[in-house]
Amino acid sequence: IAGITQAPTSQILAAGRRMTLRCTQDMRHNAMYWYRQDLGLGLRLIHYSNTAGTTGKGEVPDGYSVSRANTDDFPLTLASAVPSQTSVYFCASSERMNTEAFFGQGTRLTVV
Amino acid sequence: GQNIDQPTEMTATEGAIVQINCTYQTSGFNGLFWYQQHAGEAPTFLSYNVLDGLEEKGRFSSFLSRSKGYSYLLLKELQMKDSASYLCASMDSNYQLIWGAGTKLIIKP
Numbered sequence: 001i002a003g004i005t006q007a008p009t010s011q012i013l014a015a016g017r018r019m020t021l022r023c024t025q026d027m028r029h030n031a032m033y034w035y036r037q038d039l040g041l042g043l044r045l046i047h048y049s050n051t052a053g054t055t056g057k058g059e060v061p062d063g064y065s066v067s068r069a070n071t072d073d074f075p076l077t078l079a080s081a082v083p084s085q086t087s088v089y090f091c092a093s094s095e096r097m098n099t100e101a102f103f104g105q106g107t108r109l110t111v112v
Numbered sequence: 113g114q115n116i117d118q119p120t121e122m123t124a125t126e127g128a129i130v131q132i133n134c135t136y137q138t139s140g141f142n143g144l145f146w147y148q149q150h151a152g153e154a155p156t157f158l159s160y161n162v163l164d165g166l167e168e169k170g171r172f173s174s175f176l177s178r179s180k181g182y183s184y185l186l187l188k189e190l191q192m193k194d195s196a197s198y199l200c201a202s203m204d205s206n207y208q209l210i211w212g213a214g215t216k217l218i219i220k221p
Contacts, residue, residue, distance in 0.1 A: 040213055041213055042116065042199070042201075042210075042211030042212050042213045042214065043155070043199070043201075043209075043211040044211070045208060045209070048208070058208070059208075090154060090155070097207035098142055098143065098203060098207050100145070100157040100160060101157065101209075102157070103154035103155050103156070104154060105153070105154050106153075106154055
């Protein structure tokens with residue numbers, strides 16, 4: 001089934017630990033995004049990639065890094081997790097930057 | 113600055129019509145998106161407006177006024193499955209989406 005897949009679905013992580021959230025799409029979309037969603041706030045863009053090999057910073061990039069080695073994969077890494085990074089993380093992709101985005105099912109991350 | 117405002121919560125009756133409003137302030141506006149998000153699930157695309165006017169898609173319609181920085185999502189013949197959050201997002205000059213906090217729509221029988 002074509003779409004966008006995130007892993008893991010949920011995770012409890014000790015503060016200070018390193019964690020990589022995985023995201024894979026098979027729609028050959030050029031653009032990919034990482035958002036976090038917190039109660040009472042809109043989705044906030046962490047990092048994005050317009051095309052394979054390029055990445056950019058979004059609204060809240062601090063403490064996160066990404067890579068885009070190929071079209072399909074866009075992992076998000078927390079180098080040293082802190083409790084404020086407790087959130088639901090959504091990966092999304094779109095054919096181009098100005099077209100509708102398709103979202104993964106989300107990763108619920110709790111940092112304790 | 114860039115800003116999106118939409119009501120936090122609305123309640124409507126099954127079979128009725130509801131209008132969810134969204135106002136925005138976006139530099140270099142490149143269009144307005146509406147997404148639906150059921151509790152615990154991912155957002156799914158509903159509509160995109162870049163020109164003024166009404167776009168109709170089945171029971172859902174979306175309206176845009178660029179001069180007023182205003183959009184609304186109109187849902188007709190409400191069904192219980194329409195209970196969800198509705199997210200308004202405007203696209204800026206860098207093609208980045210600025211998201212509202214969402215409107216939680218509660219449908220009552």
